[in-house]
Amino acid sequence: MTLVVTGATGHLGRLVVESLLARGVPAAQVVAAGRAVGRIEDLAARGVQVRAVDYDDTASMDAAFADASAVLLVSGLEPDRLRQHKDAIEAARRAGVGFVGYTSIVNADTSGLRLAEDHQATEAALRASGVPYALLRNSWYFENYTANLPLVLEHGALLGSAGEGRVSAASRADYAEAAAVVLSSPAEHAGRAYELGGDEAVTLAELAAEISAQAGRVVSYVDLPEDEYARTLAGFGVPEPMAGVLADADRGLSRGELHTGSGDLRRLIGRPATTLKEAVASALRALPTA
Numbered sequence: 001m002t003l004v005v006t007g008a009t010g011h012l013g014r015l016v017v018e019s020l021l022a023r024g025v026p027a028a029q030v031v032a033a034g035r036a037v038g039r040i041e042d043l044a045a046r047g048v049q050v051r052a053v054d055y056d057d058t059a060s061m062d063a064a065f066a067d068a069s070a071v072l073l074v075s076g077l078e079p080d081r082l083r084q085h086k087d088a089i090e091a092a093r094r095a096g097v098g099f100v101g102y103t104s105i106v107n108a109d110t111s112g113l114r115l116a117e118d119h120q121a122t123e124a125a126l127r128a129s130g131v132p133y134a135l136l137r138n139s140w141y142f143e144n145y146t147a148n149l150p151l152v153l154e155h156g157a158l159l160g161s162a163g164e165g166r167v168s169a170a171s172r173a174d175y176a177e178a179a180a181v182v183l184s185s186p187a188e189h190a191g192r193a194y195e196l197g198g199d200e201a202v203t204l205a206e207l208a209a210e211i212s213a214q215a216g217r218v219v220s221y222v223d224l225p226e227d228e229y230a231r232t233l234a235g236f237g238v239p240e241p242m243a244g245v246l247a248d249a250d251r252g253l254s255r256g257e258l259h260t261g262s263g264d265l266r267r268l269i270g271r272p273a274t275t276l277k278e279a280v281a282s283a284l285r286a287l288p289t290a
């Protein structure tokens with residue numbers, strides 16, 4: 001059994017590798033793949049196979065997938081990621097990989113988020129490929145919010161355009177564990193689409209209130225019109241196309257498109273998902289002390 005995790009140089013993929021090892025998969029059977037492999041030399045030192053994979057370099061995928069029984073394809077971030085994903089799926093098919101897991105977006109069947117378009121087309125390519133697959137349709141990471149905690153605390157404001165919509169956020173580690181469960185027992189999951197999200201869905205006002213309560217400072221949620229939110233993000237240095245996509249995602253959030261009550265995440269990982277309270281507490285603990 002050789003399990004290849006792409007995106008292992010990034011946050012989610014690395015956590016998937018850690019989760020596979022924690023579940024008792026021998027390190028020699030785990031392949032951590034990504035571009036910036038210098039970032040994961042420590043995994044090589046622990047016996048994990050490290051392979052360079054660039055979604056723009058077909059030969060690198062042919063080599064990395066050659067002996068793979070299963071591949072987790074972590075979705076990319078670049079503008080032409082759909083073509084990259086299609087190339088990766090085609091490489092997996094050529095290599096005779098027995099199973100591909102793909103990190104998609106929650107409610108992909110119906111989502112109107114601009115971000116969802118590449119995921120929907122990738123899912124279609126996977127279905128057409130004939131390779132057995134499972135879809136790990138992730139809702140938002142709590143870390144999307146907690147990564148900005150210093151700024152939020154400094155300004156006493158959490159900005160968004162999500163209205164009173166509820167997001168089924170969970171931690172990256174939760175989603176990674178779900179991916180590791182699926183990747184390490186592919187036969188049980190082939191053909192399945194999992195709608196993954198936290199057990200409780202929260203509004204951004206509730207998130208701000210939780211930060212306030214735990215940090216002991218007033219933090220309010222400030223709801224902006226979509227275009228104003230996009231302009232504000234751009235003003236903070238987010239590249240304009242991405243600012244638009246993020247504001248559009250908040251509008252989707254306001255319509256409930258990042259909400260799921262499926263319970264799939266909890267069932268896959270066999271424990272409750274990380275709560276809002278836990279996510280905020282752990283992010284506050286991680287802040288450098290002044």
Ligand SMILES: NC(=O)c1ccc[n+]([C@@H]2O[C@H](COP(=O)([O-])OP(=O)(O)OC[C@H]3O[C@@H](n4cnc5c(N)ncnc54)[C@H](OP(=O)(O)O)[C@@H]3O)[C@@H](O)[C@H]2O)c1
Nearest residue numbers: 007009010011012034035036053054055075076139140141
């Ligand atoms: N659900 C959510 O809330 C949410 C939020 C943000 C992103 N996402 C999606 O989930 C994915 C994983 O999230 P993350 O937090 O782990 O992101 P991340 O830390 O930015 O990691 C992205 C990974 O994708 C790899 N990658 C990007 N382009 C690649 C290419 N052309 N060839 C090979 N590898 C490539 C990167 O490799 P190198 O670093 O080695 O270049 C990195 O390992 C993201 O890529 C994005 O599609 C989901």
